[in-house]
Amino acid sequence: MxxxxxxxxxxxxxxxxxxxxxxxxxxxxxxxxxxxxxxxxxxxxxxxxxxxxxxxxxxxxxxxxxxxxxxxxxxxxxxxxxxxxxxxxxxxxxxxxxxxxxxxxxxxxxxxxxxxxxxxxxxxxxxxxxxxxxxxxxxxxxxxxxxxxxxxxxxxxxxxxxxxxxxxxxxxxxxxxxxxxxxxxxxxxxxxxxxxxxxxxxxxxxESPVHDNIKQLIVEGTEKDTRLIMRQLRNSMRVSRNTVSDEVIAILGQGGRFRDIKELVAGVRGRRVFAEGDPELGVWTVGLSQGLIHDIPSAGSLVQRIAADAESVIRGLENRVVVAETAAGRGVR
CATH class of the missing domain: 3.20.20.70 (Aldolase class I)
Known part of the structure; x- marks a missing residue:
């Protein structure tokens, strides 16, 4: 533990x-x-x-x-x-x-x-x-x-x-x-x-209340499939790449203001994405870690798996990295 x-x-x-x-x-x-x-x-x-x-x-x-x-x-x-x-x-x-x-x-x-x-x-x-x-x-x-x-x-x-x-x-x-x-x-x-x-x-x-369609898109997605929007407003937000996020970036890139994208980034639209499973209904948040996600386990088994794998990684370093004494002092090989 x-x-x-x-x-x-x-x-x-x-x-x-x-x-x-x-x-x-x-x-x-x-x-x-x-x-x-x-x-x-x-x-x-x-x-x-x-x-x-x-x-x-x-x-x-x-x-x-x-x-x-x-x-x-x-x-x-x-x-x-x-x-x-x-x-x-x-x-x-x-x-x-x-x-x-x-x-x-x-x-x-x-x-x-x-x-x-x-x-x-x-x-x-x-x-x-x-x-x-x-x-x-x-x-x-x-x-x-x-x-x-x-x-x-x-x-x-x-x-x-x-x-x-x-x-x-x-x-x-x-x-x-x-x-x-x-x-x-x-x-x-x-x-x-x-x-x-x-x-x-x-x-x-x-156990996540997110629609199965969205979960599957995350599993299939890569670390390249997110966009940073609202950078010009200094309110950067990482979301999934879709037609809505592309439109937000285009509008702001042409000098648009928040009022011009307000309806596109409304939270109620993101809520509909998670509830209804249509990824184009609005902007929805997702991190670069989606490139490392390949399954949809129970939350409990995920916690236990990550904890056990971390312990294995830490113990495994002793076999992968050898710290040895050298003539000049301690070294790593």
Whole structure:
């Protein structure tokens, strides 16, 4: 078993987190991941109202007695969701772990920690991770350039971002973006992370509420089949390559503004993709890790397979790499 600071912090067996994905993070998936020893996460804003979130949390609690978390993404908009009400539901439901993301979480972190809740904040840069640590986050999830959804604007891949984060932080962190198997988990641990967070990989599991057509497209897709849209607006988003994402890129490339693409990138259209299985209904998020996904297993078996494979990789290094003494000192051959 791979025990890290993160597994000890969250009371889980394996350093594997299911990403809090919009429209995907529901009770069945979160419970399956948690029952297997990972950390499942329900997505708060997938639920239309705070009362709906309370019901979803109760469904998850009926499906698992293991720790699970709730993601709450703090969006900036003219008519924001009632974040305080969602937060209060989380507290009253007895949830012990919350993942925050988006805009400044200071007030929310302070309030959650007053109720003994462990807070993980999702970041896309070392600077943001350091701020999360300063304002009281217990752990960080750091997103590399490879991730689905919003990778930030710095374009730093995990191979650099993970060790840079390890050098800077004192609190535990998990790495996100590009992870789909045991090799990735072993690599993340070697680079200094305390675990991994996976979104796209968990989309392709039996318990995922994503339509089977979309799961199959991910299995058939490669690492070349994603697009970065809205770069000109400094709100970059990694999505599947389709006619809609191509149209968004073309419009913005010709000097268009957000108002010109607003209807194309509407979240309700992405929700329809996942629910109805037509990949051309809108833009939908997927990460570069789809190039490493070749099956649609149960979420529990996936967690156990990745943990076991990571242990095998780590042990196997002793046979693949020999560290030998040389006349000049220690060397590697």
């Amino acid at each position: 791979l025990t890290t600071r993160f597994t000890e912090l969250c009371g889980i067996e394996h350093p594997i987190v299911q990403g809090g994905m919009m429209f995907v993070g529901r009770a069945e998936l979160a419970a399956a991941v948690s029952n297997a020893g990972g950390l499942g996460i329900i997505t708060a804003l997938t639920q239309p109202t705070p009362d709906d979130l309370a019901a979803e949390i109760a469904r998850c609690q009926a499906l698992t007695d293991r720790p699970f978390g709730v993601n709450i993404t703090l969006t900036l908009s003219i008519n924001p969701p009632p974040f305080e009400e969602y937060r209060q539901v989380i507290i009253e439901s007895g949830v012990t772990i919350v993942e925050t993301a988006g805009s400044d979480p200071t007030v929310h972190i302070e309030h959650l920690k007053q109720h003994g809740i462990t807070v993980i904040h999702k970041c896309t840069s070392v600077a943001h991770a350091l701020k999360a640590e300063r304002i009281g986050a217990d752990a960080v999830s750091i997103d590399g350039f490879e991730c689905a959804g919003h990778p930030g604007e710095d374009d730093i891949p995990g191979l650099v971002l993970i060790p840079a984060t390890a050098d800077a932080l004192n609190i535990p962190f998990v790495a996100s973006g590009g992870f789909a198997d045991g090799r990735g988990l072993a690599a993340a641990l070697a680079l200094g992370a305390d675990g991994i967070n996976m979104g796209t990989r968990f989309m392709c599991t039996e």
